[in-house]
Amino acid sequence: MSVIYVLLTISIVVAVVFFAAFIFSVKSGQYDDSYTPSVRMLFEDELVTKESSKNLPNDKNELPNSKRKQL
Amino acid sequence: MDNTYCYHCGDPCDDQIIHFKDKPFCCYGCKTVFEIFDEHDLGYYYELQAAAGSTPNIAKGKYDYLETPSIAEKLLEFNDGTYQIINLFIPAIHCSSCIWILENLHKIAPGILQSQVDFPKKTVRINFESSKISLKEVVLLLTRIGYEPNISLENYDRKEKKQNKTLIYQLGIAGFAFGNIMFLSFPEYFEVNEFWLDQYKPLFRWLMFAFSLPVVFYAGRDYLISAFKGLRSRHLNIDVPIALGILTLFIRSTLEILFDWGSGFFDSLSGLIFFLLLGKYFQQRTYAFLSFERDYKSYFPIAVTRLLEQNKEETIQVYEIRKGDRILIRHEELIPVDGLLQKGPVEIDYSFVTGEATPVKKEVGEKVFAGGKQLLGAMEMLALKNVSQSYLTQLWSQAVFNKDNVSSFQTLTDSIGKRFTLVVLLIAFSATFFWIFNDPTKVWNVFTAVLIIACPCAIALSAPFTLGNMLRIFGRKKFYLKDSGVIEQLATIDTAIFDKTGTLSTRSHDTIVYEGSALSKEEKSLLKSTLRASNHPLSRSLYKLLKDQDIMTLDDYQEYVGKGLYSSKGDQKLKLGSASFVDNCSSDASDQTVVHLSTNTQYRGHFVFQNQYRPGISELFTKLKKNMELALLSGDHEGEKHRLEALLPSLIPMYFNQKPDDKLFFVKELQDQGKKVMMVGDGLNDAGALAQSNVGIAISEDINVFSPACDGILDASKFKYLSQYIGASKQAIKIIKLSFVLSLLYNVIGLYFAVTGQLEPVIAAILMPLSSISIVAFTTLATNLLGRKIK
Known part of the structure; x- marks a missing residue:
């Protein structure tokens, strides 16, 4: 009958994982702006003519990730 | 021509149309923006939303x-x-x-x-x-x-403003624990003395206990603290019965599982706190893009240009301005300190400070006050004070701005809470008393059950959900309130005071009346052509108002700064401007904003610029007059008094030439007489009165720019509906009272079970969420219905 311990442990662990995910998402500011991302995702990657795309940094993630975190 | 709209900003192109790449633009600024976007293949901008742009407006040297x-x-x-x-x-x-x-x-x-x-x-x-x-x-x-x-x-001066996320964490904890405890307590609801259940009961119960710990001591701590504070100051707020309920629930449940009396009420406990926090969260939502706490700092520039020896320029921070510094103020810049004008002449727009709509002319040697906006080119001034000692900024040293505005206003919920607590304690004790003589074994059970079931969860939820929803509805109608408490205050208002300029009237002079001899067609055409060349605000509004005339090329055109315009065409000469500038002016209309006109040394007449009053103000005043006392406080001169008297219902007192602190004291005096005062204003000059009043409402034509510290911001186009909003607030209070009645009904049902000693955990677990949810549903529905009626 001790399977109940296993099940309880699993169910609580799963719940705690989701809870931790929630806390993490609040902490990292995901709920600060709940509108802009919904618009942003609808933008097309519009066409950029060949000549102008070459000398422009088109990579938004140029800034090292580690740098962003400390901000 | 009237139907052409700028491709970039969507404004009608009345003055001129510039064509570029087959697209019309209203000005060179808009065209340049289009050029920049076009050059970088960002034309998608216009596909997302037509005419999305706004006109650029660059003042040179502004950002040095x-x-x-x-x-x-x-x-x-x-x-x-x-x-x-x-x-x-x-x-x-x-x-x-x-x-x-x-x-x-x-x-x-x-x-x-x-x-x-x-x-x-x-x-x-x-x-x-x-x-x-x-x-x-x-x-x-x-x-x-x-x-x-x-x-x-x-x-x-920005301080690191950390957004307070505690409530979200508390809500998360309470929700998480609520869900898990529900799962764990579910088997015992249908207990049938099964072997398997009996075996594991203690495990389930202690797990529930563990989950409830963070709920009570983290998520619910605000209620405990607030109740404790209330009791210490001998003040029974609504948190007292709530805290009493929470503690009784927790202690009784813990004792029950400790001595194996029963399964406890952990499910009701966590559900109660979860719903309460939900209400709090609903009430707390605010408008992120609006600020209700502004003072002069949001209007003042960061830096100014200081002139050194040999006219060298140096940029300094405004706090560094010392007495005796020479400062250069550029076109359209704000004067940050009181000082003496050294190079001019200038025209200063003091409308934010005094409410005076017309720019004031100043000559060299005259004193200029902080807060004015320079309208004519660049000026030089000598600082006489530093920033915080200026006439305007001293207003903020008044006590109103320093005291914490959490005033003694008692909310409806709190005043109910007081009586409620007394009644609950009375019932609990009399029930206990009854059972002592009839069946002493039930005493403990009944006493705690009464405290548990009477926990005013539904009452505590009525106000947050009603007011929170009203706040949202008002927001959709462009009436933005600082917090939901303002609605309760708004419902109690019995006196309303209005500012004139910018509040009852628009900021611009849109009504222009010509008084004088009629002009011929050539003269009109000359006048229009002359105005076309000038950039003075009065010229611009006059230009827009005159009917279309043929535009001709002028032989001569000169603009005398601060005086007027001179132009000639053929043998026609025209002078337009102040009384001393035009020829042979005999008229004297110093109370009003006037532009005089003379042609060929002969005086012709003058244009009177009148304030344009917002549409619907007389209806608004008539409606408001029925329920409250009204008054008008203006920083402006009396020039408009007669027009106002004609416009507004009679017997409304009007006070002119009011300084900012006069307004503040006026409001204070009324409050000392026991009035609940609403101040409606717009500029910095009203800031004191807005802060002092019970409800300060700022009228704003563009909610994103200027509005002084206040309790609510009302979009200018909705001004005429103000009486409806006040009415709706009163209705909202009625809704809260109705839902109090509804939740009391639930309490009576629950009390029946409690007093008779039959309160089972499952009944509490059903009754508590049921009452909460039905209250939420009722208030939301009622407020939405109410919201549909208002415009």
Whole structure:
């Protein structure tokens, strides 16, 4: 009958994982702006003519990730 | 011609049309923005939303101070020498095109690495490489494409404002524990003395106990603390019965599982706290892009230009201005300190300070006061004081601005809470008393059950959900309130005071009356052509008002700064301007804003500029008059008194030439007589009165720009509906009272079970959420119905 311990442990662990995910998402500011991302995702990657795309940094993630975190 | 709209900003092109790439533009500014976007293949901007742009407006030298490292350092959020990050507030952000273009800035300027828009807050965070592009260049780029950031003294003094997320964490904990405890307590609801259940009962119960610990001591601690504080100050607020309920629930449940009396009420306990927090959260939502706490700092520039010996210029921070400094104020810049005018003449727009709509002329040697806006070119002045001692800024040293505004106002919920607590304790004790004599074994059970079931969860939820929803409804109608408490205050108002300029009237002079001899067609045409060349605000509004005439080329045109215009065509000569400037002027209308006109040395007449009153104000005043006392306080002169008297219902007292602190004391005096005062104003001159009043409402034509510290911001176009909003607030209070009745009904049902000693955990677990949910449903429905009626 001790399977109940296993099940309880699993169910609580799963719940705690989701809870931790929630806390993490609040902490990292995901709920600060709940509108802009919904618009942003609808933008097309519009066409950029060949000549102008070459000398422009088109990579938004140029800034090292580690740098962003400390901000 | 009337039907052409600018491709960039969507404004009608009345003055001129510029064609570029087959598209019409209203001005060169808009055309330039289009050119910039077009050049970088950002034409998608116009596809997202037609006419999305706003007209750029660049004042030269305005942002020179951003080159001063000490000032830039204060504004930057992050700076490691190579990379810099700045967060700028851009009021012009209003649609998806704005988001798109601002997040594609890196395509226009290579030095910009990344930019991210926060739409609700109207800010953009720009990440740039300082070796390739400077902060000033970033700001200028934004200004050039019509997204001028708003940088004021407020940004300079910025303290790190950490958003308080405690409530969200508390809500998360309570919700998490509530769900899990529900699962764990479910088997015992249907207990049938099964072997398996009996075996594991203790495990389930202690797990529930463990889950409830963070709920009571973290999520619910605010209620315990508030109740404790209330009791200590001998004040029974609504949190007292709530805390009593929470503690009784927790202690009884713990004892029950400790001595194996039963399964406890952990499910009801966590559900109660979860619902309460939900109500709190619902009530707390605010408008991220509006600020209700502004003082003069949001209007003042960060830096000014100080003139050194040999006319060398130097940018200094405004706090560094010392007595005796010579300061250069450019066109359209704000005067930051009181001082003496040294080079002019100037015209200063004091409308934010005094409410006076007409610009004031000042000659060299005259005193100028802080807060005015320079309208005619550049001026030089000698500082007489430093910033915090100026006439205007001293208003903020008044006590109203320092005291914490959590006033003694007792909310409806709290006043109910007081009586409620007394009644509950009375019932609990009399029931206990009854059972002592009849069946002493039930005493403990009954006493705690009464406290548990009487916990006023539904009552505590009525106000947050009603007011929170009203707040949202008002927000949709463009009436933005600071918090839900303002609605309760609004319902109690019995006196309303209005400012004139900017509140009852629009800021611009839109009604122009000509008094004098009629003009011939040639003269009209000459007049229009003369006005066309001038950039003076009065000329612009007069130009727009005159009917279309043939535009001709002038033989001679001269603008005398601060005096008027002179032009000639053939043998026709025309002078337009102040009384002393035009020829043979005999009229004297000093109370009003007037432009005189003379042709060929003969006086012809004058144009009177009148304030345009907002539509619907007489109806509004008539409606308000029925329920409250009204008064008008104006910083302006009496010139408009007769027009106002004709417009407004009689017997409304009007006071003119009121200084900012006069207004404040006026409100205070009324309050001392026991009146609940609402102040409706717009400018800095009303700031004192707005802060002092019970409800201060700022009228704003563009909610993103200027509004002094207040309790609510009302969009100017909705001004005429103000009486409806007050009515709706009163209705909202009625809804709260009705839901109190409803929740009392639930309490009576619960009390029946409690007093008779039959309260089972399952009944509590059903009754508690049921009452809460039905209250939420009732208030939301009722307020939505109410919201449909108001415009």
